[in-house]
Structure formats: C-alpha cells, structure tokens
Amino acid sequence: MSLSEYIGKDHIRIFEEAVDQAEVLHQLGDMLVQTGAISIEYMESVRKREQAFPTGLYTGEVNVAIPHADPENYVKQPAIALGVVRKGVAFRNMADPTDDISVQLVFLLAPERGETQLVILEQIMNLIQDQANMRQIMDAQGTEDVWNVLGQLVQVEEKL
C-alpha cells in the first residue's frame, strides 16, 4: 500500500488556527478512533511516550513530528493520521528533549510490527527528507488537496 492509502482522506486534518500539542494529538487520534484503526487506549500510550521520548525532528524549513507508541493490542488496522499545522505546534526534539521544535506536519503513526510497516515508515522517512514534497503538502488547500498531493508524490529513491 502507498502512503496515501495508509493515511486516507479521513485521516487528514488542517489546523488553521494556533493549537497546542495536546489538541493536535487529540484530534488526530480521534480520526483514527472514528475509522476503527485504533482503540482509544493507544492515544494514552502515545501521550505518555511523547512525554518520555519526544518525536520532534528538525527537517529544514518544514519540521515534522512522528508521535507513536508500541501498538500492543490497541492498533486494529495500521494507519497514519496527518496534521497540517499552519502556525506550527511545539514538539520536543527527539535528539534533545530540552529543546522545543515548531513543527508543521504531524504524522501520528499507528504501526503494526513487521515488514509491511517498515515499508510505510521508510516512505515517511523518504518524504520528510525532501523539503520540496513537504512544501507541496503545506501549499495544498483543503484535506482533499493534501491527499491528492500525497498520492502524486514522486516515489523518492531508496536512500541509504
């Protein structure tokens, strides 16, 4: 499956106004619960994990966060929710938790263990290594448009 299929039109939310991290996680998690991808307990794990091991990443002009947790029994159907946060939202730095990063793209990962998930994770990593792709997502108007952009992204070559 491609990235756009994992994310799905129902799993994209655009935040035009200023929001905090709790609100972004809540709304992204809610979409995954609504579509039956996760049970609500998963989000509690995600919040705890984000406290202990934050997931903000400096990627250039557009920074990202990839909140996630151990799937345990809470992930019913592997999926990803994408939040486009126009004004940025603070996530702490994965490499240095004392540092706050303003991120504009939040990928809430609901992974499964195993090889198929690896393919998806690699696609996300390739995507976030390409600022042109991220800029395209930021420029998209509306969730439908964001989803179309995701579907059209040139498959970035496997990078070492």
Next chain:
Amino acid sequence: MNKKKVLVICGTGVATSTIVMQKLKAFLRDKSIEATLEQSKVSDVLNKAGQYDLIISTTAVPPSMVDKVINAVPLLTGIGKEQVYDEIEARLKM
C-alpha cells in the same frame, strides 16, 4: 578484526529503531563490515549497556551510557547523516 556488538535503540523499540536498523544493515553490507546487530528500547538496556561495543540511538540516553552512544536522528532526517555513517564506520573499525 573482532566482530563488534551493536545495539540499535529508540523509545519504543518499534518504529524509529526499525528504520535505523534497516539503514545500518545496508550500510554495513555496503562497507563489508561484519557486526552483530540487536534492536531494543532504551528502558530495556539501561543495565546491559556494558555488553555492547556501540549503541546507536534515536532518543536521548542516560549519562551513564553516553560514551558508547551515537545519535542516529540524522539517519531519519537525512541532515548530517554522512558524519553519522563516518562515525559508525570509525567506531566499528577500531
């Protein structure tokens, strides 16, 4: 050259360490470096750090482990990854 023991860790032992593991395998194959690779989460290795020659981590680690640890976040973001690969190679060829 002794085969080094390398541990790849992240907060959950699921997502980012899997990515790093994959990239590391490809890199070592490319460089014909042999090493024993294991994957885990940071909370499981606090007392076992001594068993490994090198620890590659995507999360911050306790001060007791710092000497053995290379920060692998650049392998995720691509920014500064060359230096990380160089350091890994240097440490494994020591």
